Amino acid sequence: MSALMLDTYREVITPEGVPLHLPAAGPIPRALAWGIDFAVRVFGLLLMSIPLAFLGDFGQGLYACLMFLTMWAYTIVQEAIWGRTLGKRVLHLRVVAQDGAPIGWMASITRNLLRTVDMLPFGYALGLLSSLFDPHGRRLGDLVAGTVVVHDVAPxxxxxxxxxxxxxxxxxxxxxxxxxxxxxxxxxxxxxxxxxxxxxxxxxxxxxxxxxxxxxxxxxxxxxxxxxx
Structure with missing residues (x-):
C-alpha cells in the first residue's frame, strides 16, 4: 500500500548514513507541471511560427531547429541551472539528487533524454508504473540519473x-x-x-x-x- 502513496515524506539515507527527509512528489503534481511546461512550449512555438512563415524554406528550417531546442533544451537547461522548470515552479516542485543536493548538467541531460523511454508504449506508461512502485516516486529517467522530484517546501x-x-x-x-x-x-x-x-x-x-x-x-x-x- 505504501508504494502506491502519491505524495509523502520519505526518508533518504545517504551513503554516509545521514537521514534526509525529502517530500517526494507523486505522479499527479508532476503530470500537472509537465502539462504547464508543454503548454508553454507549444505557445512559444506558435508565436515563433508566425514571423518564420514569411521566410519560406529558410523559415521552415529555422523553425525545425527552434522546435528541437524548445522541446529538449527547455527542460534540460532550466533543471540544470535552477532545479526546476516553469511548470515545476508553479507547482512548487524541484528536482534534486538522491541525497538532496542540487543536480548538475549530466543528471539533467540523462533524466530528460530518457523521457523517450518513460513514454513507452504510450502516455508515459512506463514512467507512471515506475513512479507508482518506486519508494521515492521516481520514473525510469530519475532512477538512471539518480534524481528525485520533491515538493519545494521550506525546511x-x-x-x-x-x-x-x-x-x-x-x-x-x-x-x-x-x-x-x-x-x-x-x-x-x-x-x-x-x-x-x-x-x-x-x-x-x-x-x-x-x-x-x-x-x-x-x-x-x-x-x-x-x-x-
Whole structure:
C-alpha cells in the first residue's frame, strides 16, 4: 500500500548514513507541471511560427531547429541551472539528487533524454508504473540519473527561525561534509540553543565563528547546498 502513496515524506539515507527527509512528489503534481511546461512550449512555438512563415524554406528550417531546442533544451537547461522548470515552479516542485543536493548538467541531460523511454508504449506508461512502485516516486529517467522530484517546501528550520540567508562554503566540501551541514540544519530546530551552538563549534573551522553566529552560518550554508540561492 505504501508504494502506491502519491505524495509523502520519505526518508533518504545517504551513503554516509545521514537521514534526509525529502517530500517526494507523486505522479499527479508532476503530470500537472509537465502539462504547464508543454503548454508553454507549444505557445512559444506558435508565436515563433508566425514571423518564420514569411521566410519560406529558410523559415521552415529555422523553425525545425527552434522546435528541437524548445522541446529538449527547455527542460534540460532550466533543471540544470535552477532545479526546476516553469511548470515545476508553479507547482512548487524541484528536482534534486538522491541525497538532496542540487543536480548538475549530466543528471539533467540523462533524466530528460530518457523521457523517450518513460513514454513507452504510450502516455508515459512506463514512467507512471515506475513512479507508482518506486519508494521515492521516481520514473525510469530519475532512477538512471539518480534524481528525485520533491515538493519545494521550506525546511523545518526556515519556519522556526526564518533563516533565509545564503552563504557559500569558503572551501569545497566532501559529500560527507555537505550531508553533515544539511543534517544539522534539519535537526537543529529540535535542539536547545546551547546544543546547537555546541555542534556549530565543531564546524568552527568551516564557519570561522562561534556561538549563535556559527549556527546561523551553518544554516546559510545548508541553504546554499540545497540550491536555495
Amino acid at each position: 523545518p528550520f526556515a519556519t522556526t527561525l526564518a533563516i533565509d540567508t545564503v552563504l557559500a562554503p569558503p572551501q569545497p566540501l566532501q559529500p560527507a561534509e555537505q550531508a553533515a551541514v544539511v543534517a544539522f540544519a534539519e535537526r537543529a530546530p529540535r535542539l536547545s540553543s546551547a546544543r546547537q551552538q555546541e555542534l556549530a563549534t565543531i564546524a568552527g573551522d568551516l564557519t570561522d565563528a562561534q556561538g549563535q553566529v556559527g549556527v546561523l552560518r551553518l544554516y546559510a550554508m545548508a541553504n546554499w547546498l540545497l540550491g536555495r540561492r
